[in-house]
Amino acid sequence: MKTQKILAWIAIAIGVIYFFVPLIGTFEFSLRMRRGEYSVDAYQSVFSDMQFRETFGFSMVMALLTIIFGMLLVVPTAYWVRLRLPQIRPVIEFITLLPLVIPAIVIVFGYLRLYNSSSWLPFTGSTSGTNALLVLSYITLSLPYMYRAVDTAMRAIDVRTLTEAAEILGAKWPTIMLRCIFPNVMSGVLSGAFITFAIVMGEFTMAALLNRPAFGPYLQLVGANKAYEPAALAVIAFAITWFSMGLLQLVSRFSKMAPSRP
C-alpha cells in the first residue's frame, strides 16, 4: 500500500516536472531580455508592438464571431436532434467529430479549391469574404467541442418535457428557445464558447493559408525573428488559455440552474 502511494506520487511528480519545467523555463527566459537582471522588457516590447495589438484584436473579433455564429448553428441543431430527430444523432456526432480526424490543412485546401475567386461562391475574392470564410472554418474546427458542450447541457435538462410544458402554457417556438431552453443550456454554451475562444486565439493553419492577420501567424512570425518576445508570447498564450479554462470552471461551478427532476 505504501509502495503504491510512493509510486503514485513519483508518477505525479514526473508529470508535474514534464509540464511545468519547460513552462517555468520559458517564463524565466522571457524575463531575461535585459542583460544581468530580470525585467518585463520582453512583455513591454510585445505589448507596444502595433502588430501584436492588431493581430490580437483581429483574432478576438474572429473568436467572438465564431462563438456567435457557431452557437446559432449548434444550439438549434442539438435541440432539434434531441427533440425531433434522435435517430440522426449518430450522423450528427460523426459529422461534428470530423474536424478532429481531418487535418486543418486539408480542410483549408478544400476551402481554397471550393471558394477561390474563380469559383461559384468566391469567398476569397475579397477581404470580408475571406474573413467570413475564416470564421466558417473556425466554426468547423470548434464543432466537436461546441456540439458536445451544448449537447451535454441539453441532456441534463430533459429538453422534450420542458418544451412540452412551455408549449401547453401557450408559448411559441421563439419564446420556448429564448426563455426556456437557451438559459438552461447556458453553462454548456459558455463552456463551448471558452474552448472556442482558446482554439481561435492560437489557431495558425487556417489563418496563415487564408493570409489573414491573426494572432497565430503573428506568434510564428515573432518566433522566427526574435529571441525573448516569443517566450513572452508563449506565456501570454498560456495565460489566455488558462483564463478561459478558469472561466469555464467558474461557470460550471456557479451554475445554479440544476435540473428539476424526480
Next chain:
Amino acid sequence: MSFLALDNIKKSFGQTQVVKDFNMSIEKGEFVSFLGPSGCGKTTVLRMIAGFESPSDGTISINGKNQNRLKTNQRNIGMVFQAYALFPNMTVFDNVAFGLKVAGKPKEEIETRVKEMLALIRLDHLADRYPYQMSGGQQQRVALARALAPKPQVLLLDEPLSALDAKIRVSLREEIRQIQRQLGITTVFVTHDQEEALSISDRIVVMNAGRAEQIGTPSEIYNRPNTRFVASFVGTLNIIEATVVDPSANTVKVGDNTVRLREPVGALKVGDKISIALRPEAGSLSESAKGDTAIVGNVISSHFLGSVIRTKMDVGGNQISFDMFNAPDAVLPQPGEVLTLRFSSGDFLIVRD
C-alpha cells in the same frame, strides 16, 4: 352535451395501433382517471388531448369545439407532468407566471393571479425559490399552480404522483382532488396505480391494449368488473374455475363444494366450465358471519400484513385468498388446517373474457 368528447379516436405509430376506437364523454367539472398497465395507450390518449400527438382518426372536442386542427399552444389546456418539468432557470413565481406572461396579461393581473395560485397550494412563502431548492412534492405543487394559473378549460395530469414517496403521494392526491373540486375544473388523470384512481376519481376508464375495457364509477369498477382484465387489474381477486351443476338453479361446483350464484349462468349446460371471481375481503371464518354460502378448503399459507391477515387455501385445485382484519388476539391459521369460508352468494362474480 359533454364538455370534453373523444369520438372514435384511433392512433397508430407505424404499423402498431396503440389506441383503438376510443370513445369517452367527460362532463364539465368531472374528474376522470385513465387507469391501465404500462403501454395500454392511456398516456397517448392524454397526449392527443394536449395536442402533442394527433389522432390517426376520430375527433377531440372541448366545449363543442373541434381541437384536432389546433396546435398545443392554442388549446388552453393545463398539464402536470410526471417529471415536474419546472423551468430550472426561473423562480417559483416566474414559473407560475409563465403562462400568463406568454398570454400577454398585464403585470398587476399576473402578480395577483400568481399570488392567488401560490396561496392555493400553500407555497406563497417560497415564491423566490428555484426548483432545485425544493422537494419533489413542493415542485409538483408548483407545477400544478403553473398549470392552473392561465385558467385552462381542461387540466391533464400525467402520472403526477408516481415520482413521489408514498406518504407525499397520498397527501398530494387529496390536495389535487380538493383543489379540483374548489375550482370545478374538468380533469383527466392518468395513472397505473389503482388505489390512486379509486380514491380520487368521479369515473375511471380502465384501459387495456388501446381500448377502454370499462368506464364507470370507482365502486362499479371495483364491485362489478365487466371483464376478466378489469377484475384482475383492479384490486386483488381470486379467479376460481368451477363446473356448472344446475343451470336453472345457478349452482356450480368448486372442488367438493356446491355453491349457488346470484348472477344467472346464462346459456351454460351441466358440466360446462365457468370462471367465477371472489374478492379476498368478501369471505369470513366467523360462524356468525352474514352469508348464505360456504366452501371448505385446506390452508396453504397465512401471512400477517399489518392491518389484515391474508390466508391462502386450496379448494379443489383452486387457490383462494381471503383477508381477516387483524386483532390483538388473532391466531394465524396453520398450513394443513381445514377451514370453512363463509360469504354471500352475491359476492361471486361471473368472469367474462
